[in-house]
Amino acid sequence: MSFRRRSDRWAIGIVALMTALAMCTLVLPTSDGVAAPATAPTPTAEPRISGTARVGDVLRTTDGTWTGTKPITFQYRWYRCEGAGQGDASDCRRISNAPNNTYTLRDADAGFRIRSQVVARNAEGSGTSTSNPSDVVQSARPTNTSPPTVSGTTVVGSRLTANRGTWIGNAPITYSFKWLRCNSAGEDCAEIARAVDNTYVVAKDDVNRTMRVRVTARNDAGSQSAVSSQTSVVQSDVPPTGSLPVGSLQGGGDQLLISQIVFSPNPVTSRTAPITARVKITAREGRPVSGAQVFMRATPRVVQGQTATTQPDGWVTLTLIPNGNFPTPRNGMNVQFFIKTYRAGDMSGKLDGYRLVQVSLAG
Numbered sequence: 001m002s003f004r005r006r007s008d009r010w011a012i013g014i015v016a017l018m019t020a021l022a023m024c025t026l027v028l029p030t031s032d033g034v035a036a037p038a039t040a041p042t043p044t045a046e047p048r049i050s051g052t053a054r055v056g057d058v059l060r061t062t063d064g065t066w067t068g069t070k071p072i073t074f075q076y077r078w079y080r081c082e083g084a085g086q087g088d089a090s091d092c093r094r095i096s097n098a099p100n101n102t103y104t105l106r107d108a109d110a111g112f113r114i115r116s117q118v119v120a121r122n123a124e125g126s127g128t129s130t131s132n133p134s135d136v137v138q139s140a141r142p143t144n145t146s147p148p149t150v151s152g153t154t155v156v157g158s159r160l161t162a163n164r165g166t167w168i169g170n171a172p173i174t175y176s177f178k179w180l181r182c183n184s185a186g187e188d189c190a191e192i193a194r195a196v197d198n199t200y201v202v203a204k205d206d207v208n209r210t211m212r213v214r215v216t217a218r219n220d221a222g223s224q225s226a227v228s229s230q231t232s233v234v235q236s237d238v239p240p241t242g243s244l245p246v247g248s249l250q251g252g253g254d255q256l257l258i259s260q261i262v263f264s265p266n267p268v269t270s271r272t273a274p275i276t277a278r279v280k281i282t283a284r285e286g287r288p289v290s291g292a293q294v295f296m297r298a299t300p301r302v303v304q305g306q307t308a309t310t311q312p313d314g315w316v317t318l319t320l321i322p323n324g325n326f327p328t329p330r331n332g333m334n335v336q337f338f339i340k341t342y343r344a345g346d347m348s349g350k351l352d353g354y355r356l357v358q359v360s361l362a363g
Contacts, residue, residue: 038069038123040068040122040126041120041125043118044064044066047117047129049061049132049134053138054139055106055110055137058104059102059105059134060103061101061116066120068122069124071122072121074119075099076099076116076117076118077094077117077119079093079114080108081113081115082113088117088128092115110168111145111168136168140169141221142224143168143169143224144217147227148162148164148228149163150162150163150212152202154211154235157259157285160200160202161198162179162228164198165228169217169221170221173217174218174333174334175215176218179192179200179211181209184208194262197355198356201259210231213228214226243290244288246343249343254351255283255350256341256343256353257283257341258281258294259281260278261277261357264278269329269362271326271327274319274320274321276318277320279310279318280315280316288314290314292309292341294310295307296318296338297338298337299337304323305320320337329363330363331361331362333360335359336358337358339357
């Protein structure tokens with residue numbers, strides 16, 4: 001009986017000791033004997049994005065690193081930023097329907113950079129942490145990231161020049177141009193017939209109107225167009241009268257200008273039939289120039305080049321013969337031509353004028 005009582009007392013002591021230890025694990029004292037306080041989540045390392053920044057690919061974000069009382073739950077936000085954006089994405093646009101730690105890049109993301117933001121929560125509160133920006137999102141098909149622009153003086157007879165703007169997409173990308181005539185507010189625009197080069201000579205029909213240019217970019221994945229802002233309102237000018245002999249031009253201020261180019265046929269539908277190009281050369285105050293030399297060839301050299309001399313009206317007609325490298329005509333394609341005009345025997349080059357033009361193909 002004595003042995004049993006001692007065993008009972010021993011068992012009771014073991015139970016009491018274990019209970020005390022369990023209580024210690026429930027409330028851990030700090031070094032000064034006070035229980036550690038519960039805390040809200042605080043980030044110690046920001047989230048990181050992985051994946052290729054290309055439309056259709058998937059980006060993934062980590063949670064980052066956090067302190068705070070467990071358990072902690074996480075929610076995710078994705079932002080579209082112009083440039084890098086602010087570190088907290090406050091100047092970026094939040095992307096709708098993107099609540100997960102993965103995000104599939106959309107067409108609307110092309111040209112932007114992406115940030116992820118993680119929201120951490122526990123019983124004590126919440127905190128946020130934002131990733132660094134991704135690379136600029138690329139697109140398979142062309143996407144415009146900076147619109148086309150137009151430079152030049154909006155006066156009849158002056159030449160406007162289109163800058164195609166900035167584009168991203170799988171290379172190679174080809175570009176085509178279409179000039180538009182709009183009302184004085186830049187609205188109610190209409191395409192100008194045969195105005196398909198990157199330059200345009202302002203005509204009488206443009207007076208009191210504004211001009212825009214539409215650039216279309218194409219590659220194997222598709223195409224996209226972008227339109228420039230309107231120019232200032234076109235002003236009239238004194239119409240030029242009389243032709244100028246090329247010998248009367250002075251290198252100090254005069255320059256030969258390739259002011260107009262007309263292709264026939266346009267578009268080109270045959271890879272063997274001759275192509276006729278009529279070119280007009282002007283100079284001082286838009287007056288036609290007689291006796292100027294005009295050289296024209298394709299780049300690359302898919303036609304036989306030709307040189308001819310302008311008539312008193314400033315026009316010259318060149319016949320371009322395709323060679324075996326001329327491409328099979330297809331819709332959406334074009335052939336580029338280089339034109340140079342100069343005064344025969346003048347080695348200074350001060351009067352020389354140059355221009356790149358395109359003719360459309362169709363088939």
